Amino acid sequence: MTVHSHPEATVPQRLRILFISPEVEPFAKTGGLADVAGALPKALARLGHDVRVLMPKYRGVERLSGPLTPVIARLRVPIADRTAEGALLEGRMAASLPIYFLAQDHYYDRDGLYGTSDGDYWDNCERFVFFCRAAVEALRSLGWTPQVIHANDWQSALVSVYLETLYRDDPALAKIGTLFTIHNLAYQGVFWHYDMPMTGFGWDLFTPAGIEFYGKINFLKGGLVFSDLLTTVSRTYAREIQTAEFGCGLEGVLQERSRALHGVINGIDYEAWNPASDAAIPKGYTAEDLQGKSACKLALQEELGLVPEPVPLLGMVTRLAEQKGLSLVLEALPALLAEGVQLALLGSGEPTIERAFSEATSEHRGRVAVRLGYDAALARRIYAGADCFLMPSRYEPCGLGQLISLRYGTVPLVRWTGGLVDTVKEFDSAKQAGTGFGFAPFSSEALLECVRRALGVYRQPALWTRLRRNAMAEDFSWEASAREYVSLYRKAVKAAALP
Numbered sequence: 001m002t003v004h005s006h007p008e009a010t011v012p013q014r015l016r017i018l019f020i021s022p023e024v025e026p027f028a029k030t031g032g033l034a035d036v037a038g039a040l041p042k043a044l045a046r047l048g049h050d051v052r053v054l055m056p057k058y059r060g061v062e063r064l065s066g067p068l069t070p071v072i073a074r075l076r077v078p079i080a081d082r083t084a085e086g087a088l089l090e091g092r093m094a095a096s097l098p099i100y101f102l103a104q105d106h107y108y109d110r111d112g113l114y115g116t117s118d119g120d121y122w123d124n125c126e127r128f129v130f131f132c133r134a135a136v137e138a139l140r141s142l143g144w145t146p147q148v149i150h151a152n153d154w155q156s157a158l159v160s161v162y163l164e165t166l167y168r169d170d171p172a173l174a175k176i177g178t179l180f181t182i183h184n185l186a187y188q189g190v191f192w193h194y195d196m197p198m199t200g201f202g203w204d205l206f207t208p209a210g211i212e213f214y215g216k217i218n219f220l221k222g223g224l225v226f227s228d229l230l231t232t233v234s235r236t237y238a239r240e241i242q243t244a245e246f247g248c249g250l251e252g253v254l255q256e257r258s259r260a261l262h263g264v265i266n267g268i269d270y271e272a273w274n275p276a277s278d279a280a281i282p283k284g285y286t287a288e289d290l291q292g293k294s295a296c297k298l299a300l301q302e303e304l305g306l307v308p309e310p311v312p313l314l315g316m317v318t319r320l321a322e323q324k325g326l327s328l329v330l331e332a333l334p335a336l337l338a339e340g341v342q343l344a345l346l347g348s349g350e351p352t353i354e355r356a357f358s359e360a361t362s363e364h365r366g367r368v369a370v371r372l373g374y375d376a377a378l379a380r381r382i383y384a385g386a387d388c389f390l391m392p393s394r395y396e397p398c399g400l401g402q403l404i405s406l407r408y409g410t411v412p413l414v415r416w417t418g419g420l421v422d423t424v425k426e427f428d429s430a431k432q433a434g435t436g437f438g439f440a441p442f443s444s445e446a447l448l449e450c451v452r453r454a455l456g457v458y459r460q461p462a463l464w465t466r467l468r469r470n471a472m473a474e475d476f477s478w479e480a481s482a483r484e485y486v487s488l489y490r491k492a493v494k495a496a497a498l499p
């Protein structure tokens with residue numbers, strides 16, 4: 001009898017995965033991608049895979065990483081008609097999790113990752129062409145070849161393009177599967193066409209079917225066109241970005257690749273975010289014993305100068321950007337305060353929004369508290385001390401704030417968009433099921449109506465406790481998402497093996 005092997009059998013159980021990201025927590029961070037890159041590879045390693053991470057060696061990295069070992073002392077990378085030289089250094093993210101840092105001081109030894117407060121660095125195209133091409137060049141001499149490369153955001157998007165074009169015939173690199181993740185479609189890495197020779201690609205790639213986009217080079221588009229599989233950070237956002245409203249001009253490309261595009265929700269680190277052991281909050285608590293949460297609320301009111309009354313306290317921790325729907329909060333504020341609520345907001349970002357909230361504080365002292373700036377510890381005290389967490393985002397690829405609030409038993413009030421749809425469930429009083437409240441129209445009336453619904457339940461303490469416990473019983477830790485990525489990696493490996 002002939003035994004036919006199942007196709008699954010061609011992909012080994014333990015995968016070799018190279019995770020490429022322009023930022024990785026705790027080494028360098030500007031946004032949510034760093035959190036993902038800091039946590040997902042660890043979860044993959046815990047599942048038993050041979051995962052390694054690659055990022056640029058920015059200024060200050062070595063202070064956080066400890067001593068690094070050179071693994072490729074001289075890495076030569078063609079850039080335009082020159083050769084730029086870098087080096088690959090190895091450190092550890094965890095005991096069995098190596099991280100490679102690509103060193104090239106001219107490109108990466110700077111104050112910022114992508115720019116300063118004056119704007120983006122003028123040579124970002126060159127810096128990330130180098131990053132992507134060096135990643136591919138390094139694999140030719142590293143002595144370790146991944147079966148799958150997981151690249152993230154525009155800065156690492158060209159890796160798939162190199163593998164599919166200039167390095168296509170290199171037997172050492174053949175059959176590497178590629179998966180590319182979009183963390184926020186609004187950032188695409190768009191550069192003028194004069195930079196095209198720097199990439200080493202022929203002009204035949206500078207077409208609508210390649211990396212050309214309205215007369216310019218678009219890195220992200222390269223990742224979308226040339227990777228075996230694509231993901232974004234929630235199922236709803238994966239659908240939304242195929243429409244003109246959310247597609248940032250790339251909806252056509254995404255529609256064409258619709259079969260390759262998947263949504264995998266981000267997790268949060270359940271050890272690092274734990275109200276029972278959080279050192280930044282005044283009193284710990286659990287779903288069974290929520291008393292500590294009331295103490296956290298009172299302490300927060302006192303810390304922020306809010307009247308220490310038992311009224312509903314709404315919290316926000318957010319970038320102050322148009323995306324986050326802050327105009328709705330400002331519009332609804334008088335009516336919200338008329339409902340008797342207090343608002344505690346921590347955020348930083350656009351000066352006009354900062355100013356508007358500062359003015360609201362002085363107008364409504366004792367009932368609205370605003371802290372401008374980035375403050376990780378205060379953020380935790382807001383997650384713990386607030387009754388509800390407000391996220392009226394215009395769009396939200398995944399969103400972490402609502403996941404943290406669920407974990408802290410703080411009821412999320414969200415706009416139904418992107419990852420917020422996939423992670424918050426409207427509370428149903430009759431069934432006592434659900435974890436929060438939401439609204440769909442992008443309007444202050446809809447926001448207000450949503451808050452009123454929440455307050456209706458807040459006034460019924462037993463029901464409210466039930467709702468909090470439902471929230472705390474949700475599990476958005478990384479393990480489930482890491483497993484989803486693994487099954488997609490296997491798909492990518494198979495796709496790459498096809499002739």
Ligand code: ADP
Nearest residue numbers: 032318319347348373374375376379399400401
């Ligand atoms: P985005 O990545 O679009 O900013 P997310 O909700 O995905 O939004 O992630 C934001 C993360 O950054 C959350 O963990 C939030 O607590 C944190 N954060 C945002 N602003 C601040 C701030 N001013 N101080 C402290 N933490 C902040």
